[in-house]
Amino acid sequence: MPCETLLHQVEANVATITLNRPQSLNALNAQLLGELSELFTGFILDPEVRVIVITGAGEKAFAAGADIRELAQTDASSGEQLARRVQSIFREIHTSTKPVIAAINGFALGGGCELALACTLRLAADTAKLGQPEIKLGVLPGWGGSQLLPRLIGHSAALKMMLTGEMITAAEALRLGLVDEVLPAAELLPRAQTLAAAIAAQAPLAVAACIEAVRFGAERPLLDALALEAEIFGRLCGTDDKREGTAAFLEKRKPVWVGR
Structure with a gap:
């Protein structure tokens, strides 16, 4: 399918999706989320795809969260609708029985962190920073983060991230169990694809x-x-x-x- 905000390829039963808005730190706007949903569903239905890798374009960001200009236009009704829509997209990723590996190449903030949380496994570059800074905008993580984060790292650690809005380093994320491996940036995507290939080789x-x-x-x-x-x-x-x-x-x- 043609995508304006994503790059994608399939090789040896492994699909790689690249969030491709580097000029906006791969912020998750409505167009990108719609294209991600359609592309991901296609890969789930494709018997040739056994594992999916998601990463971000450029060296700075995996995904720096929601598009703030779009978020600024929401009210109570449209805000709830937005949360439910994105939760549905991320739930398909989270409940997929095809493994999904997040290759976190830079900032994973807000919705970007929530996208990573929805994945089966998370690898991070040693330069990556992760966080749920929504509280600084007067909201909470509404795309699954308030539920998935404490399930992964425990209530206290999750609440500390959510209540302060502070970013944590990849090393701290590894200590907390938020990511599974930390690698030099140049090794991140090759390692993610090697891991994906190893899983794809199983039954x-x-x-x-x-x-x-x-x-x-x-x-x-x-x-x-x-x-x-x-x-x-x-x-x-x-x-x-x-x-x-x-x-x-x-x-x-x-x-x-x-x-x-």
Whole structure:
């Protein structure tokens, strides 16, 4: 699909989406969000795409949040509509059973941090800064941040970020568990794509099942989550890929996954 605010490519089962508004620090305006939603949905439906990487154009920013000029025009009604719309877009990313890796190459602030939070894994350049500065605009993180951030780093650390609006370094984000790896900027995207390729080489049904078990199991009581795990395990045991995986192990060869 033609995109004016995004770049994208697919190589070896890995799709890479680049937020491409570097002159605006890749701010998430209405056009970019609409194009991201459409492009992401297309990749979810594409059987050739197994893992998705999201990064930002330029060296300064992953995404510096919402477009403030657009935000300034909202009132109570349109503000709630905006929040629900973007939550829906980010929820598709968050609940995707295809892994989504955020390669945070610079500032990830406000909605940019919330986009990263929606991803399955987060890698950051050592120069990156992350934050939820919405309080300085008189609002709160309304695109999922007030809910996803405390689930990831705990209530106190999340509230400190939200109540002060202060940015944290990539090293601090790693300490808190907000990001999974920190790398020199030049190594960030290659590492993200290498990690994506390693995941894409696994059995796709098992990859999706791992995400399903963790994402949905975390929302249930432990006994219910264990029952879900057993149900998913049984489901996988009936697949061609499980038969191929066990046969390949016993025959000392690489498996050939078929996704069924």
